[in-house]
Amino acid sequence: MSGHKRFEIIANGNITTPAGFRAAGLHCGLKKTQRNDLGVIAADHPCAAAGVYTTNAFKAAPLIVTEESLSRTGKLQVMLVNSGNANACTGDQGMADAREMRKLAAEAFGVSEDLAGVTSTGVIGELLKMDRVRGGIARLSDATHATAASGDQFSQAILTTDLVKKEACVRVMIDGVAVHIAGTCKGSGMIHPNMATMLGFMTTDAKISSATLHALLKETTDQTFNMITVDGDTSTNDMVIVMASGVANHETELTPAHPSWVDFVSGFRYVGEQMAKAIARDGEGATKLIECTVEGAITQEAARGMVKTIIGSSLVKSAVFGADANWGRIIAAVGRAGFPVRTDAVDIRLGGIEVLRQSQPVEFDEDRAEAYLKGDTVHIIVNLHHGEGRATGWGCDLTYDYVRINAAYRT
Amino acid sequence: MSGHKRFEIIANGNITTPAGFRAAGLHCGLKKTQRNDLGVIAADHPCAAAGVYTTNAFKAAPLIVTEESLSRTGKLQVMLVNSGNANACTGDQGMADAREMRKLAAEAFGVSEDLAGVTSTGVIGELLKMDRVRGGIARLSDATHATAASGDQFSQAILTTDLVKKEACVRVMIDGVAVHIAGTCKGSGMIHPNMATMLGFMTTDAKISSATLHALLKETTDQTFNMITVDGDTSTNDMVIVMASGVANHETELTPAHPSWVDFVSGFRYVGEQMAKAIARDGEGATKLIECTVEGAITQEAARGMVKTIIGSSLVKSAVFGADANWGRIIAAVGRAGFPVRTDAVDIRLGGIEVLRQSQPVEFDEDRAEAYLKGDTVHIIVNLHHGEGRATGWGCDLTYDYVRINAAYRT
Numbered sequence: 001m002s003g004h005k006r007f008e009i010i011a012n013g014n015i016t017t018p019a020g021f022r023a024a025g026l027h028c029g030l031k032k033t034q035r036n037d038l039g040v041i042a043a044d045h046p047c048a049a050a051g052v053y054t055t056n057a058f059k060a061a062p063l064i065v066t067e068e069s070l071s072r073t074g075k076l077q078v079m080l081v082n083s084g085n086a087n088a089c090t091g092d093q094g095m096a097d098a099r100e101m102r103k104l105a106a107e108a109f110g111v112s113e114d115l116a117g118v119t120s121t122g123v124i125g126e127l128l129k130m131d132r133v134r135g136g137i138a139r140l141s142d143a144t145h146a147t148a149a150s151g152d153q154f155s156q157a158i159l160t161t162d163l164v165k166k167e168a169c170v171r172v173m174i175d176g177v178a179v180h181i182a183g184t185c186k187g188s189g190m191i192h193p194n195m196a197t198m199l200g201f202m203t204t205d206a207k208i209s210s211a212t213l214h215a216l217l218k219e220t221t222d223q224t225f226n227m228i229t230v231d232g233d234t235s236t237n238d239m240v241i242v243m244a245s246g247v248a249n250h251e252t253e254l255t256p257a258h259p260s261w262v263d264f265v266s267g268f269r270y271v272g273e274q275m276a277k278a279i280a281r282d283g284e285g286a287t288k289l290i291e292c293t294v295e296g297a298i299t300q301e302a303a304r305g306m307v308k309t310i311i312g313s314s315l316v317k318s319a320v321f322g323a324d325a326n327w328g329r330i331i332a333a334v335g336r337a338g339f340p341v342r343t344d345a346v347d348i349r350l351g352g353i354e355v356l357r358q359s360q361p362v363e364f365d366e367d368r369a370e371a372y373l374k375g376d377t378v379h380i381i382v383n384l385h386h387g388e389g390r391a392t393g394w395g396c397d398l399t400y401d402y403v404r405i406n407a408a409y410r411t
Numbered sequence: 412m413s414g415h416k417r418f419e420i421i422a423n424g425n426i427t428t429p430a431g432f433r434a435a436g437l438h439c440g441l442k443k444t445q446r447n448d449l450g451v452i453a454a455d456h457p458c459a460a461a462g463v464y465t466t467n468a469f470k471a472a473p474l475i476v477t478e479e480s481l482s483r484t485g486k487l488q489v490m491l492v493n494s495g496n497a498n499a500c501t502g503d504q505g506m507a508d509a510r511e512m513r514k515l516a517a518e519a520f521g522v523s524e525d526l527a528g529v530t531s532t533g534v535i536g537e538l539l540k541m542d543r544v545r546g547g548i549a550r551l552s553d554a555t556h557a558t559a560a561s562g563d564q565f566s567q568a569i570l571t572t573d574l575v576k577k578e579a580c581v582r583v584m585i586d587g588v589a590v591h592i593a594g595t596c597k598g599s600g601m602i603h604p605n606m607a608t609m610l611g612f613m614t615t616d617a618k619i620s621s622a623t624l625h626a627l628l629k630e631t632t633d634q635t636f637n638m639i640t641v642d643g644d645t646s647t648n649d650m651v652i653v654m655a656s657g658v659a660n661h662e663t664e665l666t667p668a669h670p671s672w673v674d675f676v677s678g679f680r681y682v683g684e685q686m687a688k689a690i691a692r693d694g695e696g697a698t699k700l701i702e703c704t705v706e707g708a709i710t711q712e713a714a715r716g717m718v719k720t721i722i723g724s725s726l727v728k729s730a731v732f733g734a735d736a737n738w739g740r741i742i743a744a745v746g747r748a749g750f751p752v753r754t755d756a757v758d759i760r761l762g763g764i765e766v767l768r769q770s771q772p773v774e775f776d777e778d779r780a781e782a783y784l785k786g787d788t789v790h791i792i793v794n795l796h797h798g799e800g801r802a803t804g805w806g807c808d809l810t811y812d813y814v815r816i817n818a819a820y821r822t
Contacts, residue, residue, distance in 0.1 A: 058746035058754055089742050091771040124739025125772050315817055322818025328535025331500050335469035343469055360502040361536050400811045406726055407733025
């Protein structure tokens with residue numbers, strides 16, 4: 001990732017590693033099993049903050065409420081999240097519930113409502129069991145600590161069909177001072193570019209303005225979270241929130257003019273990419289991660305579009321599940337992505353195995369290809385020899401378990 | 412379909428029912444099992460003809476060759492088809508093979524090359540076993556007859572992963588004379604709006620010009636073949652071809668000015684719709700047909716786009732497979748389709764069961780909904796109360812078998 005070590009990975013770090021943050025997670029009764037379904041990130045002081053949201057026209061109530069807080073102040077101090085119910089398409093009552101959650105969270109942590117955000121993930125179209133939510137919030141404050149264990153409880157509380165929690169953390173040196181960037185996220189189904197049923201929370205103790213943070217978050221999500229797909233569905237609830245406590249004692253505020261800006265961006269991007277890849281790898285029913293790189297596209301936009309079409313193709317995904325080197329489906333996806341392509345100049349590789357050169361089939365060792373495709377990460381590389389556009393994205397295979405999980409999600 | 416009986420359905424009719432057409436189908440060795448894999452439609456005389464083709468940038472060689480013939484003459488007399496190999500992404504050799512197939516077919520039936528077309532469906536990226544194709548074409552002419560049995564052999568010869576043949580036939584009275592319109596098609600995977608791995612062949616004995624036929628075919632495919640999706644993949648080989656022998660003895664050529672034009676269009680559209688629905692119902696692994704109607708959309712284009720997004724959603728498809736009335740996935744699909752929508756005005760029904768009214772959940776009988784969703788046809792109706800746009804499309808559920816079929820298609 002970085003030649004001269006722009007950042008250091010903190011293997012067991014989580015969102016409480018950056019200074020100034022506490023967290024909690026507990027079970028309040030929204031999930032049927034005893035797993036955590038309510039969590040909070042609470043900062044010691046108001047944080048510079050930024051968010052990116054779903055592009056779905058049906059924005060869930062909590063997103064609207066969080067956007068409202070953030071747009072008023074540019075700051076957040078408390079982020080409340082529940083899993084098990086998305087509070088989406090729940091009409092006026094859903095909006096009232098989201099507002100009540102914000103109010104209760106603000107009161108529980110003694111902050112103004114404008115510094116509190118809420119987010120929900122789970123089933124769409126059912127009303128929240130607010131008695132359980134209220135009971136949970138009442139217990140939340142006492143459970144909130146600055147420990148790694150509390151950060152872990154939060155990371156558990158945001159999961160739905162996810163099999164594993166997803167965390168990343170790095171340390172960057174700024175003005176000779178250690179600055180931390182951490183993230184945790186959830187997402188497994190309804191995952192598609194432009195924010196899916198994906199929640200991401202990032203914390204940092206860097207000193208940075210909300211505006212700078214927002215620009216950085218936008219750029220980072222475009223290259224990470226927005227470059228993954230599990231099933232092509234963009235949910236009503238997607239959001240990535242970043243909060244910066246400013247507690248790290250580096251001399252000058254981070255801006256693109258800061259000499260260590262590139263290091264900070266690298267670390268930030270690394271955390272985003274780790275989270276995005278973790279979501280793709282943990283896609284519903286997935287047995288492997290598909291990483292796809294398109295290079296030599298006529299434009300950057302074309303490269304991005306083709307990557308998304310390839311990793312979004314049910315046929316490509318099924319073939320990878322079956323360890324079948326069916327590159328015809330890859331080129332068919334390139335061809336229907338809707339961008340110009342020189343049809344006689346396409347190279348395709350599966351890892352190190354060349355299967356197509358200048359759009360002509362290459363004899364390859366089927367056994368070697370099958371062995372490669374049976375690994376837990378499959379890299380598809382397409383070179384179009386057409387321009388400078390280049391993009392990478394991540395997806396997963398399509399399996400029996402995806403169908404099983406989604407055939408009876410509510411029941 | 413028609414209040415005053417615009418056309419009559421001919422239950423056992425097929426492409427040889429319209430006068431002036433013969434057909435054949437046989438096994439030449441491209442498929443591993445003993446199923447037909449080579450077929451021909453041969454007309455007694457040159458036919459007015461029209462075609463619509465895939466939008467995939469990688470057009471398969473046979474499509475290019477057929478388009479070439481058709482664009483030179485506006486006519487076709489012989490259509491050769493093989494299944495088991497798509498002759499797509501096969502480079503210069505593939506193009507040479509398609510040209511040789513056209514030449515051999517033209518010779519076998521004694522017509523000029525410009526009156527012959529070829530089409531292929533099956534695996535992408537492998538060279539045709541031309542020795543087997545040559546041997547098959549040599550036997551084809553003797554097997555070609557004007558009987559229903561021969562038409563049936565052709566309908567079998569175009570299938571790949573399809574489980575059933577797909578045919579439709581109607582009779583329309585024009586100037587007091589019986590005119591026939593028939594169609595056969597294949598398609599099961601790689602099915603998505605804008606021509607999928609879908610081949611459609613229509614015959615009619617009507618007197619009609621190539622230009623009129625082309626306009627009618629375009630309009631009909633937009634409302635039928637282009638409104639189905641199985642898996643969102645648009646193939647390199649899709650094409651629908653229609654041939655009009657002109658043998659029916661009605662007085663005046665059919666044009667939009669003809670008094671019976673509406674009847675002919677209704678019959679033509681019916682044949683197209685029956686074929687499209689048959690493809691969707693026979694989608695790879697499908698257990699049921701999903702019919703989706705969006706009404707009250709701001710524009711026709713929005714209605715079409717939303718229908719396609721809903722029937723293309725893996726989550727909606729999985730829920731229908733599991734007989735789970737998870738309408739949240741339907742509204743999420745509406746919201747991400749990329750068209751304006753009044754988010755507080757959406758009604759959703761599953762057959763006769765109302766589940767959402769003015770974007771608010773409606774209490775409904777879950778058992779009744781489950782029973783409905785267990786049927787072999789599920790109708791999703793969305794009313795947006797936003798404009799006059801209306802469209803209907805067809806898809807199928809996503810099942811374990813879809814994954815099984817596509818995890819090891821080549822092996």
